[in-house]
Amino acid sequence: MGKYILKRTLNSLLTVIIVFVAVFMLLRLMPLSGYFPQDMLKETDEATRMSYLRNQGLLDHPVKQLFRFIGNLFQGDLGRSLTVYPKVPISTLLAEKIPVTAAFGFSSMLLGIVLGLSLGLLMVRFKDRWGDRLGTGYILIVRAIPNLIYLFFIQVWISLWFNLPMVFKKDLPSSWILPVICLSLGSIAWYALWLRRFMVDEENRDYVKFALVKGLPKKQVLRRHIFKNAIIPLVIYLPSDLLFIISGSLVIESLYAIPGTGGLLTTAIKSQDNNLVQVIVLMYAVLSVIGVFLGDLLVAAVDPRIKLTEEE
Amino acid sequence: MKRFIAILLAVAMVLSLSACQFLPKLEDPDTTPAATMQPEDAANAVDKILEGKTFENVYKTYFSSSYASFNYYSTAYATVREIIANCIDGLVEPNTYGVYVPSLAESWKSNEDQTVWTFKIREGLKWIDHTGKETEYAVTAQDFVDGIRYIGDPLNGAYSLRVVRNLIEGLYDYYWLLDDIDSGTVTDTTREDAVATFDEVVGVKAIDEYTVEYTLTSSAPYFLSLIESSMLMLPVEYEYAMSLGEDFAIDNEHMLYCGAYYVSAFERDKAITLTANPNYWDKENVTIETVEYQMIPDGTTSLEMFKRGETDYTSVEAEAYLSLQGTEWADNLLPTSHSFSTNYLWLDFAGENPEFNKFINNENFRKALMYSLNRESLASLREPVDPKRILRNTINAEGAIYDSNGVDYTDYSPLKEIKETDYNQPELAKQYMEAAIKELCDENGNIIGCEPTTVDYLPVCSFDVDGKLPVTICYVGTDDEAEIIMAQLFKAMIEESIGADYIDFQIQAYSGWTYGTVADPLNYDIYFDSLSTGYADPSGILTRMTTDGAENVGKYNVPEFDALIEKALAATTFEERLQYFAEAEAYLCGNGFVIPFISSLRGYYMSYSVPYTSPLTLYGNTKYKGTLVMSEPLTKAEFDVFEAAYDVERAEALKAN
Amino acid sequence: MENNNKTDSSRILNPLKFRAAVFDSMLSEDTGYSNYSYWRSTIRTFFKNKAVLALVVLIAAIIVMSFVYPMVSDVDPNKVSLFITDWNQRPSAEHWFGTDTLGRDIWARAWYGVRNSFLLAFCIALSDVGIGMIVGAIWGYNKKLDPIMIEIYNVITNIPSTVYLVLLAYIMNTSYLTLFISMASRGWIVEARFFRNRILSIRDSEYNVASRCLGTPMRRIATKNIIPHIISLIIMEAALCIPYSIGSEVFLGFVGVGLPVDAITLGNIVNHGRASFTLHPYQMLLPTIILCIITVAFYVIGNKFADASDPRNHV
Secondary structure, three states: OHHHHHHHHHHHHHHHHHHHHHHHHHHOOOOHHHHOOHHHHHHOOHHHHHHHHHHOOOOOOHHHHHHHHHHHHHOOOOOEOOOOOOOOEHHHHHHHHHHHHHHHHHHHHHHHHHHHHHHHHHHHHOOOOHHHHHHHHHHHHHHHOOHHHHHHHHHHHHHHHOOOOOOOOOOOHHHHHHHHHHHHHHHHHHHHHHHHHHHHHHHOOHHHHHHHHOOOOHHHHHHHHHHHHHHHHHHOOHHHHHHHHHOOOHHHHHHOOOOOOOOHHHHHHHOOOHHHHHHHHHHHHHHHHHHHHHHHHHHHHHOOOOOOOOOO | OHHHHHHHHHHHHHHHHHHHHOOOOOOOOOOOOHHHOOHHHHHHHHHHHHOOOOEOOEEEEEEOOOOOOOOOOOOOOOOHHHHHHHHOOOOEEEOOOOOEEEOOEEEEEEOOOOOEEEEEEOOOOEEEOOOOOEEEEEOOHHHHHHHHHHHOOHHHOOOOOHHHHHHEOOHHHHHHHHHHHHHOOOOOOOHHHHHHOHHHHOOEEEEEOOEEEEEEOOOOOOHHHHHHHOHHHOOOOHHHHHHHHHHOOOOHHHOOEOOOEEEEEEEOOOEEEEEEOOOOOOHHHOOOOEEEEEEOOOHHHHHHHHHOOOOOEEEEOHHHHHHHOOOOOHHHOEEOOOOOEEEEEEEOOOOOOHHHHHHHOOHHHHHHHHHHOOHHHHHOOOOOOOHHHHEOOOOOOOOOOEOOOOOEHHHOHHHHHHHHOOOOOHHHHHHHHHHHHHHHEOOOOEEOOOOOEEEEEOOOEEEEEOOEOOEEEEEEEEOOHHHHHHHHHHHHHHHHHHOOOOEEEEEEEEOOOHHHHHHOOOOOOEEEEEEEOOOOOOHHHHHHHOOOOOOOOOOOOOHHHHHHHHHHHHOOOHHHHHHHHHHHHHHHHHOOOEEEEEEOOOOEEEEOEOOOOOOOOOOOOOOOOOOOEEOOOOOHHHHHHHHHHHHHHHHHHHHHO | OHHHHHHHHHHHOOOOOOOOOOOOHHHHHHOOOOOOOHHHHHHHHHHHOHHHHHHHHHHHHHHHHHHHHHHHOOOOOOOOOOOHHHOOOOOOOOOOOOEOOOOOEHHHHHHHHHHHHHHHHHHHHHHHHHHHHHHHHHHHHOHHHHHHHHHHHHHHHHOOHHHHHHHHHHHOOOOHHHHHHHHHHHHHHHHHHHHHHHHHHHHOOHHHHHHHHOOOOHHHHHHHHHHHHHHHHHHHHHHHHHHHHHHHHHHHHHHOOOOOOOOOOHHHHHHHHHHHOOOOOHHHHHHHHHHHHHHHHHHHHHHHHHHHOOHHHOO
């Protein structure tokens, strides 16, 4: 087991390094003019711009910049944002934004799992009857209507009908309701869809037929046997989902004015805020490999058929 | 001094007249015109409205893009002005009539040619922190000197430095000396030595603890308006700022305040709370106790929230305006009053597109473009009722600059004709185009001296041209929805009036910071942008538009214009200066080197605040000092009364001044 | 152990009486259902459901309409009006679904949009699922490739697409090709992993192991046992590509690798109509309805086809 963990860790480290260096170097391919917001470029002459770039260390060789970044990283210094939040330390930014997004992410993930699995169970329980149709209808609506349209609809009209605030306010609990629901709409559909799919697959297995023939009540078979087996392929994603609750949603956070991490990466890349981009990419890459790793461990824990180490 | 007040008087008068013209035409004809109203009637009418009104202590408003930092010297984001204008006072400020009155400076004087300005600072004021407590730091003349010291150091990365750097004696050389030392080109002196020379070489001095003196490189009658508009002229507590280093003003806790408000709470990208400064020198005139900002990224959302009473202000775009007609909110729609920002088209004179390049250097073609624009149609995207009020043919805005006789700069001779020309003449456009074709093409429609080639405007676009008519034009704008719609309108009107067989108008929408990737490397043929008159002098924009000026994005070569600007800068009187500037601007616009077409004004707004109660900040940002906030939304009828009364009162007040 | 077995069997089975048979493809068919054809049976089961038949007809009608309309209609979908009175018109006899912000006919734009979006989605489905399946098959078949492929997968999925999309936008025009490249840049590896997992699990299922033991060639197992199973997955995945491609088009436009502004796609229409959604909801009506029909139809068709292609549901 120890050997397996070591091997996986080294593997993951390799992935993180490749991803990080690739992104770091790609960012340095961008044109220098991108480091200046529109107004700033227009107001400054070439010499002023170069002096700014030099002072920021952006004219150094990329490899030198890379090692400087890594050196600072080991001293716990993530650097300062360049263009999106000029001069604000990145650690401060993340400390402000991650808790907000994570709180929303966690609530919506809980809601998504609870409602999604319930809906999935309902669909299997009443397969080809009302429950199934209800669930299928819901999944179809969520998938078929462009999300911009229904999100907008929810924000403007649902908030009016139920007298809920249109944007998020920290000390107003009712302002959490709509964003959390919006965030979980997709994952409810996802969990329901796949749970139904996997449970229907399991239903046709011989052990299920055997259990039913033996006289076990259908309800019990569904819960004890089918559900437990069908949930395994879903469990593998759980740790990743849990870790990535900090990544946030671009559209929903912007609609409800949630000061989270949702649009942070995209904005940073578009504004060529290299310092910010590389920290976020590094963070996500680390989280992603940890997530996959934990997923494998979790599956091994819940599925007795899977062992991580080859038996000699 | 007298002359200056006279200018302002004139400003105010003309403004009041023009404000009357701006009244939308669809309103009921009963509205009393300002000119016939008696001062007593006006005051009575206003009193009648205000009677029985209750006023709120809190004003709720919103912002749409995030506040990156509060560093008023180095931030490139214009939004930060809104906060700083209320939190850091400058030397002077405008009153409700736009006349400059004492702020941190109690009095001021300038020498005969207005190159040396001396300000006497209010005594006994202290900087306060983000909890509203007084700090040990006093507001002194030294803080203003240190402000210039801060921006004079390239390491502090001051933004929009050019105007101030060129205007204050010695600052230009000081800045570049430090930069040369940093880059290693100058090695015979150390940074410390160079920094130590600041007080000797730069023209800003603290004569005593409460007197600051600015020495300028040229005569600047507009200096007070520059103080209002430029954040670089604000004071700083240097010792405090230096002790924080890069952390200075990154949030509300890392800065000091000396204005009517301080930022008591700051949630990045979410909310900002301004609380009235308990030790403010002008406390009795601060009417709102708390200003609450919240982030609302979407225009539709702010309108909805206004309807639900969650904000006290919302802007109303053209389409929303039309949809609100006939609803309960129709009475609350108020026209926005002025914008000194002008929308214009840059033309690329040195681009890679050989077809466009050939044609744009032809005067007839430029005129064809000018006359093909249906400006009213473009304006109705933003102002559906009275689109005419936002048309603008000049670069500098009408109502922004006046000479000492109160004559508007745009009424100076050659510019006046440009201002009054109706450029929507498709027939004329076609004639000019045909003339241009006669000069530049052979009978078969081949453009003479133009080979088929591939134009590389990457990352914006690349396309093939065949060296024949129609002339391929690559228009570049941002991917903002409203701008794309405008671009499509451009395409329709240009192709319609000049003819699609002569012109092939291609639209490229580019996302991201367009200046660095589109305008600066000349990756466009026609490019849409805006310019704003920053202070009460045409030099603000025009000196940047010379052949080698920073704002000459299209790389035109117009020695005639440059010569007129030289003459203007060397002029002895302000009137002469304006005359030359007006000739220069008329030359540039009249020959189509740039094509201004409308102002940046955006239709309408709704609000709970009483109009004309806050300072008339023409060049800077809204100040909340003095604003009265009602408990119900202002109606158009009330607004008209306020406006009429205001015009009369201002005329009265200025007469008495 | 094995040796023992051999000797055991050779002792029991008399080599004169028992010989190893040569695999005979003709003979192996004999044991099956007399004139059973997998595909014919699948199609028959599929069309048995009347609702499915209706949906297929509807989809076909929409697609035909979207290709025929631009050919026969003389309404220019990009015809802009300079007059404010023509803008944002409500539905009328002249403009069945009204006009948009600049007076362009929504009915005409919708059909152009359906055609372009459909072509785009089709190409993406083809590339994602096509490349994904081929790579996935190689990946699943060759165990040595596994660590390398997993590393490639990890790296590609961990680099935020925005990073290279912004770079891509920097070196390429806005065009259908650019949009296609950016949309297809990542999907294939995800699909490949998906197919690799499915192929592995089917390949190692008992009946295939048994079939292999009986000497069936791998090619035959692949064509008769694995691909029919995969086909239903392919159709499912391809069906979901349409809403996906429309959704990502909006995002890509945001990053800067969108389409030229004159190009009409459903994603474009939906995205642009969003601004005036509260004011003129009818502008979104037609594009949204068509979009919903396409998505729902493909989803249902994909699902029903998956059911129909399951041999257990045949006769």
